[in-house]
Amino acid sequence: MEHTYAQIGHLVHRTPVLSSRLINEISGAEVYFKCENFQKSGSFxxxxxxxxxxxxxxxxxxxxxxxxxxxxxxxxxxxxxxxxxxxxxxxxxxxxxxxxxxxxxxxxxxxxxxxxxxxxxxxxxxxxxxxxxxxxLHPSNQIEVILGNATAGMELLQDHPELDVLMTPVGGGGLLAGNALAAHYFGQDCTVIGAEPALVDDAYRSLLSGKIEGNTRTDTIADGLRTTLGSVNFPIITQLVDQIIRVEEDEIISALKLVWERLKIIIEPSCAVPVAALLKEPEKFRGKRVGIILSGGNVDLSKLPF
The missing domain is CATH 3.40.50.1100 (Rossmann fold)
Known part of the structure; x- marks a missing residue:
């Protein structure tokens, strides 16, 4: 992973990490947002x-x-x-x-x-x-892509090595798998959690069944999470991810609005999903230091849900 970072680190932005006193109060956790919405091309x-x-x-x-x-x-x-x-x-x-x-x-x-x-x-x-x-080039099921994605979590853990939890959205699985590797190699007993729309909960069901599951619908507002896991990232997720939390569409929209209002930044619905998971199950995160990858900020401003 260090080789990967040496190869691409000078070509990408080292994105900032933000926090919000209000979100910390609501969740009961100490939350650090890795802002990949500020990355070149607008996402991790x-x-x-x-x-x-x-x-x-x-x-x-x-x-x-x-x-x-x-x-x-x-x-x-x-x-x-x-x-x-x-x-x-x-x-x-x-x-x-x-x-x-x-x-x-x-x-x-x-x-x-x-x-x-x-x-x-x-x-x-x-x-x-x-x-x-x-x-x-596969968007999520190729080891070179997964290792590149892992550099986001690697940077976050360099800035905050004490994280108890690292959480990302999960669609195709490339971001979750990459950052699970980052937490495994650079974290200090850091638990990895994925967050997923309930409408397309294939990753949740895949971890339960032990095989890659599909979806029968793709109409979630989180358009970047409509795909399914792959043969390369699934074994990594199975081994290194603690659990997948599912959230409803209204919870995604509420989390999206909260980040826009309180962090004063533009994120897309897909990366509001782990924020929704944080707010849905506060007892799981209370008193912990939580890192969340805000995966992207490419939004169609003519189709906002609020």
Whole structure:
């Protein structure tokens, strides 16, 4: 992980850590928010994208890269590729937020739209790999991406090594797995918890069943968390994550509004999910030092839920 940080640390922002007296009072905990909404491309995914592209050979970089993403990883890949002189193709579901599609285009990525299913995303990405020879970058289920993501938690633990809990949202599992590794190697008896919308609680059910579960719906407001776990990150999560807390849509919206009002920063619904978990189960966190990764701030301001 130190090698990963040495490779990408100078290419990403060391994002600030904020706190709120009011949120501490409400939760009964000492909470530290790692603000990846201030990261380049607007989310933590810049870390994983940069690490994945940097680890490609020169020949692979010349052939370009492709990924499928509802937005944040697509933006990160487009910007990372542009910075490294690599062509990027981004497969995006038709229901991805317009603000994220616009950002991908502005960063120079080529958008291929598809139906809002994992099968459609994977099929379209596979077609580009076959036709152009591009290297596929998985948004969450690739070790280079996971290790890049881990640098966010690594930085947070460098600033606050005494954390009792590290909590992140979980969708595809790349952020949770990466920061579970960070807590394991750099924390001091630091428990890792994932937070997930109840409408798409595949990670919760996967930990219970011991196998990767799917979802039958994808209509959560937390658009970045609509995907499922993968074969690379699931074993890490199984071994190193203590539990997954599920939250309802109204709880996500309330947490989103609270952060906007009290921290005075813009976050997107997906990264309000662990804040909602903190507020939903205060007895679990009372008296503890809790680190939360605020994963991104790419918001369509015309579609705010409040």
């Amino acid at each position: 995914k810049m870390r994983g994208a940069l690490n994945a592209i940097s680890n490609l050979s020169s020949a692979q970089q010349r052939s370009g890269v492709v990924t499928h993403s509802s937005g944040n990883f697509g933006q990160a890949v487009a910007l990372s590729a542009a910075n490294l002189g690599v062509e990027a193709h981004i497969v995006m579901p038709i229901n991805a937020p317009d603000v994220k599609k616009k950002a991908v285009t502005q960063y120079g990525g080529n958008i291929i739209q598809c139906e809002a299913t994992l099968e459609a995303r994977e099929r379209n990405a596979g077609n580009i790999v076959a036709s152009k020879g591009a290297s596929f």
